[in-house]
Amino acid sequence: MASNFYEQMKTLANSFTLPCTVLSVEKNEDGSCGDVRFFAINDLFKKSYYDLFTSNNDTSVIDYENFHLEIEGKLYHTQIPKEPNFEDICFRAAWQGEHIHVYVDTSKMYGFWTENILMPINHSCQENISYCLFMYTLNEEMDTGKYSSIPPDISSFVLKTCLELRNEKDFYSSMDIVTSDLREYTDSFVACILSLNKERKTFEIISEAMRKRDKLPYTVRDIFSNIPYRIVASWEKALSKTNSIIIKNSHDLDVLSKKAPEWVNSLKEHDVYTLALVPFIHQGEIIGYLYLTGFETENLVKVKEVIELVAFFLTSEVANHLFMEKLEYLSNIDVLTGVYNRNRMNTDVDEFSTRIKLNHQPFSVAFCDLNGLKTINDNEGHSTGDKLIKDAANLLKEIFGGDNIYRAGGDEFAIISFDKTEEEFIGKINILREKASDPHWLNFAVGYYYDAKGHSLRKAMRYADERMYKDKKEYYKAHPEKRR
Structure with missing residues (x-):
C-alpha cells in the first residue's frame, strides 16, 4: 500500500510542469508541526534542486540519475536552512486543508525570489502524517506583477x-x-x-x-x-x-x-x-x-x-x-569631538539672543581654551593633539552634561547654560579647573560670566572670553616653555 501510494504521488508530481514535490508533514503530540520531508519529487524538482543546492559541492561524485535518492525521504532542511515560516505553510496546507499561494523574498537564502504554491492532498496512511503538494518558481529579481497579486x-x-x-x-x-x-x-x-x-x-x-x-x-x-x-x-x-x-x-x-x-x-x-x-x-x-x-x-x-x-x-x-x-548631524556636530560645532553655535546664539530679549531669563556662559596644544602638536604630532582635544571634549560632556557645548575653534570650547543657578555653574567650573589642571596634558584656561537678569548673550560671551584670556596669560606666565 505504501509503495503504491508513493508511485501515485510520484505520478502526481510528474504531471506538473513546475518543480514539484509531495511533502510529508508530521503533527507532534502537542499539535505543532513536526518533521517535514520530501516524499516524492518530479524530474524538474530534481534538476532545480541539483543545480541550486549542489553548486558549492563536488558534484562529480553525485550520480544525477539517482540523485532523487539523495532527496526523497529526507528532511527538507538537510541541505537548506530550517525555516519556521515555510514549515507553517506546509502544516496549514497538509493538516488544515488550505490552498496557499505566496510570493516571498528568499534572496538571502537562495539568491532568488520564490513563488510558492501549496495544495493539500486528501490521504492518510498514518494518523500523525499528512501530505501536501509543493511547487515553486524562482526569479532573480522581484517580479512586480507577482508581488502585486x-x-x-x-x-x-x-x-x-x-x-x-x-x-x-x-x-x-x-x-x-x-x-x-x-x-x-x-x-x-x-x-x-x-x-x-x-x-x-x-x-x-x-x-x-x-x-x-x-x-x-x-x-x-x-x-x-x-x-x-x-x-x-x-x-x-x-x-x-x-x-x-x-x-x-x-x-x-x-x-x-x-x-x-x-x-x-x-x-x-x-x-x-x-x-x-x-x-x-x-x-x-x-x-x-x-x-x-x-x-x-x-x-x-x-x-x-x-x-x-x-x-x-x-x-x-x-x-x-x-x-x-x-x-543635519554633520552640519551641526564637530566630527572629532561629538559636541556642537561653530556653525551650530552661531545659529544658537542668534536664537538664544532673540529668546532672551523676549524673556529675560538668567543664563551662564563659559569659554574654555586648551593650554599647550601647539606644543603637543609640534613635539608629539597632530594625532596626539587630536586625542587631547577629544579628551577635553569628553571631560566637558561629563561635567556640563545637559548644557550646550560647542567647539568654537581648534582648541577653544564654549558653554551656554540656562538651567543652573550661579552657584551651580561656578561649582561645575571649579570641578573643571580641578580635573583639567595637568600642565603636561589636559589644562584649560577658563573664563565665565553669569547674567542674573538676562541682558545680552553676546556681551556675556565677550566678557567670558576676556576672562579666559586673562587666565591663559597666567598659565603661560607659570609655564613659559609652553608658550606658542
Missing part, C-alpha cells in the same frame, strides 16, 4: 499607506498614522517602527501604537528604554538566513533562542509569544525594523503579507529620514 483588502490597505506617506505631514506624524493603522488592521497588541544607527550603536523608536483596550501604564518606548542596543543588534544575526521573523508560539521562540537567546529571554519576560519582525534593507544594510506583537495566529498569512508589503514602502521613507538626520 494580493487580496483586495490588503492591496487597499497598502495603497492607503502609500498615500499617507505622500501627504504633507511631517515624517513623524505620518509614521504615527501608518503605525496606528497597521496595528489596527492586524489587530496586534503593539506595532512600532524603529531605526538603527550602527555607527553610534543606538536605535530610535520612530513611531508606536498600542491596543487601547489593554490600558497599560507604559508605552513601547518605555519597554525599549530597558532593552540594550546589543539585543536589537542581535536581530540581524537571527535574520541571516531569512527575510522576516514570524513567531506564532513558544516552539518558534525556542527555535529562535538558538540564534538570539538574550532577545528571546526578553520576549518571554514581557509575555510575548507572537511576533513579526521585518527589516528595512537599504543598499544591502539593515537600517531599521517593522515590529509587531500580540496578533492572533489565525491571521498569520494576512499579517505576514501586509507587513512585508508595508515594510517594502517604508524602507525608502526611513532611509530618507536617516539621510536627512545625518546631514
Whole structure:
C-alpha cells in the first residue's frame, strides 16, 4: 500500500510542469508541526534542486540519475536552512486543508525570489502524517506583477499607506498614522517602527501604537528604554538566513533562542509569544525594523503579507529620514569631538539672543581654551593633539552634561547654560579647573560670566572670553616653555 501510494504521488508530481514535490508533514503530540520531508519529487524538482543546492559541492561524485535518492525521504532542511515560516505553510496546507499561494523574498537564502504554491492532498496512511503538494518558481529579481497579486483588502490597505506617506505631514506624524493603522488592521497588541544607527550603536523608536483596550501604564518606548542596543543588534544575526521573523508560539521562540537567546529571554519576560519582525534593507544594510506583537495566529498569512508589503514602502521613507538626520548631524556636530560645532553655535546664539530679549531669563556662559596644544602638536604630532582635544571634549560632556557645548575653534570650547543657578555653574567650573589642571596634558584656561537678569548673550560671551584670556596669560606666565 505504501509503495503504491508513493508511485501515485510520484505520478502526481510528474504531471506538473513546475518543480514539484509531495511533502510529508508530521503533527507532534502537542499539535505543532513536526518533521517535514520530501516524499516524492518530479524530474524538474530534481534538476532545480541539483543545480541550486549542489553548486558549492563536488558534484562529480553525485550520480544525477539517482540523485532523487539523495532527496526523497529526507528532511527538507538537510541541505537548506530550517525555516519556521515555510514549515507553517506546509502544516496549514497538509493538516488544515488550505490552498496557499505566496510570493516571498528568499534572496538571502537562495539568491532568488520564490513563488510558492501549496495544495493539500486528501490521504492518510498514518494518523500523525499528512501530505501536501509543493511547487515553486524562482526569479532573480522581484517580479512586480507577482508581488502585486494580493487580496483586495490588503492591496487597499497598502495603497492607503502609500498615500499617507505622500501627504504633507511631517515624517513623524505620518509614521504615527501608518503605525496606528497597521496595528489596527492586524489587530496586534503593539506595532512600532524603529531605526538603527550602527555607527553610534543606538536605535530610535520612530513611531508606536498600542491596543487601547489593554490600558497599560507604559508605552513601547518605555519597554525599549530597558532593552540594550546589543539585543536589537542581535536581530540581524537571527535574520541571516531569512527575510522576516514570524513567531506564532513558544516552539518558534525556542527555535529562535538558538540564534538570539538574550532577545528571546526578553520576549518571554514581557509575555510575548507572537511576533513579526521585518527589516528595512537599504543598499544591502539593515537600517531599521517593522515590529509587531500580540496578533492572533489565525491571521498569520494576512499579517505576514501586509507587513512585508508595508515594510517594502517604508524602507525608502526611513532611509530618507536617516539621510536627512545625518546631514543635519554633520552640519551641526564637530566630527572629532561629538559636541556642537561653530556653525551650530552661531545659529544658537542668534536664537538664544532673540529668546532672551523676549524673556529675560538668567543664563551662564563659559569659554574654555586648551593650554599647550601647539606644543603637543609640534613635539608629539597632530594625532596626539587630536586625542587631547577629544579628551577635553569628553571631560566637558561629563561635567556640563545637559548644557550646550560647542567647539568654537581648534582648541577653544564654549558653554551656554540656562538651567543652573550661579552657584551651580561656578561649582561645575571649579570641578573643571580641578580635573583639567595637568600642565603636561589636559589644562584649560577658563573664563565665565553669569547674567542674573538676562541682558545680552553676546556681551556675556565677550566678557567670558576676556576672562579666559586673562587666565591663559597666567598659565603661560607659570609655564613659559609652553608658550606658542
